[in-house]
Amino acid sequence: MDLFPVWLSLRVSIVATALTVVAGLPVAWFLSRRRHVGKQLVAALVVSPLVLPPTVLGYYLLVLIGSRGPIGRALGALGIELAFTWRAAVLAACVGSLPLLIRAAQAGFESVDERLEQAARTLGRSEASVFWSVSLPLAWRSIVAGIVLAFCRAFGDFGITLMVAGNIPGRTQTLPLAIYDHVQANAMREANLLALLAVAAVIVLLVGVGRIVRVRY
Amino acid sequence: MLTVTFGKRLAGFALDVRWEASEAVVALVGPSGSGKTLTLHCLAGLVRPDSGRVALDDLVLFDAAAGIDRPPRTRRLGYVFQGYALFPHLSVRDNIAFGLKGWPSARRRERTEMVIERLGLGGLEARSPRELSGGQQQRVALGRALATDPDLLLLDEPLSALDAPLRRQLRDDLARTIREWGKVTVVVTHDLSEAYQLADRVVVYEHGRVLQSAPKSELLWRPASESVARIMGMRNILHGTVLKASPDRIQLRWRGQTLEAVNSPSRAYLPPPGSPIAFFIRPEYVRLIRKDRGAPDPHHHMNLMRGTVVSQADFGTIWTLAIRLDEPGPPAQGDHDLEVEVPRLVHEILELDRDHRWEFSIHRGSIQVLPA
């Protein structure tokens, strides 16, 4: 049985989770500050992917990054293929998992006592330094929970990936898509095996990471 | 010289303060919610006032008109927050060294060690804040604020998180530390004895305004108004009627007595005869007259009065008596007219357990008039 989907999914979800963390933490930080203008609008945008059906979301994304879309055309001019490649699968996974990471991280940042951040400011730290040395370490538990959620969501994405990356075997067929194909063909033995592999892979990864990232403080 | 003038509007609260201090230590006192902590936040740059100016000597920290608003990190200050705000994820040493980030590592280590030693935190360097007692936490917070050698030190209720017996002792330590380090210090406290012990100047706040700013001796003796007297916890705040007023003395009528008081020197207060007047009498300055020495001499004993002790309370080192005058009519303060404090020794000598009828006098200097 072809195990390509397993590797592809691991690769896509790890890269997607990394990107989600890099993009999502600043947004979560911004949303946790009390006094910013436009906060409600950003918060609504963040949650919106959760509200739309994944295939619909995928379709809108495809309109943007496909050969007729503004982003797709711009990237194409630079010689970069996005839609229907594994990169699109990464994008799909990111879109699905960003809301989860942002909400969890935002809650974490909000739970940090404001006075600690104020103290850091009076002790000569810039805003960036306050973030790195106070807010982030103290919100760490929630952020890790968010990352776990984001990873699982990225690994299991189906609808968005199906639309923007396609279900192309040997190229963009991630594990969830492969399982679905087998289920559709009523090949339950293969489907069950892949599903088991999926769960096992995720468990191994999360346990391993959990041991390495010991929560300090 | 610290000059502070600013206004700040918040939902349902308006802060409008103006005071100056050339003294080393200033205490801000007043009821909670009167704007003291907000003032500290504005001094620190954590909150931006709507208008005004804050300057420490020739360094302007904030000036609305000139568009100057230095961020907290450039104000060279140390801030001890209420509850200390120690970083829970850092050790004592890292907490104290937190403000020394840009320093070369040798100097940083040296400075941190010095602070740890001077504040008596030796042996606790590796502990985390939650392993410390309240007093230790307070010292770490202080050390953290002082480590950077700030020009201005801000303390928000530095002792209120501690229980009473500890507070007493730490207050002495804190007073000593503040004097040793010699920084311009602003302390916020609701505890008056704390304010008296720590500060040279007291600024009295109420509802976002400054009622009085004065060196503490002046405040102790000459509160500017009845509100200030109440906030300062003065007792025996009474109301009478003016008989005659002159720049240095005021004669007034109270509970059938004719009393002579000194006038408040801070204003030329000359209320017309017949107008109401507020005044206060310090409980510890009421003299009970010994009965074994014959009739009291009116020249020696001013403001002579006669009354009965209706209740007494034992406070360990002193007794507080509630005295009702031998005058018809309702007493001025519930069931009594005056509160009097006597040291334990006096209480025993005069046998106040047994004997409740007394004559007493009050020197005119101990009756303070409160201008309206």
Place this chain on the structure above:
Amino acid sequence: MTWLRAALVALVLVVTLGGTAGRAAEPPTLTIFGAADLSFALQELAARFEKSAGSKVTLVLGSTGNLARQIEHGAPADLFLAADESFVDELAARGAVIPQTRALYAQGRIVLATAKAFGPRLSDLRALTDAKVKRVAIANPQHAPYGKAAEEALRKVGVWDAVRPKLIYGENVRHTLQFLQTGAADAGIVALSVAGVPEVESVTIDAALHPPLNQVAAVVRRSARPELALAFIQFVNGPEGRRVMKRYGFRLPGEF
């Protein structure tokens, strides 16, 4: 735990940086986007074509509607085998497929399928109104051609309103078939070409009850291998291909 740490980092690096995401040096690959009703037929056709033409075939199966949308937005398909000509015509109008390559390759048939687990084979659409039939599966009429045909047939026979409350919709005919295979539905309407599975018994529905399911193929304009794609269409419409298609119950060009 440093060995665990190192092992994990190595694993992550290998997985994310190593590997080719499926693009090694290979013989030319023909990517075919095919409608779900062609699942079984296409698999066989592809295997035969690979042998005779010596090139690899990658099959991407799905619902015609979704596939059309993807082709429109640049999906890397060489050839589109649709279950409904309107989708191909739409793509041609938008310039996504080469109009000259438009070729009718089959006409689909729908069948009334009964899950063996339910009971004896139903032989008439009107039997679907029976109270014993609890759930009826059809492909989603909104975007699946076979679903549209199913709806048409039900309307024509006059049982649409009665059966409608019992309907469950599959994304495409394969999905619909799955409902029957697993017993989630008692009966349903699926493509004849997929109905040859052991769990199901079926009877062909009169073609007059629905507009013809003209299945049309076209070469995608973006294709780098249009000749190969064309060759496949010709293969399907050639003697070997027609034999396979016939076996799966399609009506062939020339027969209708």
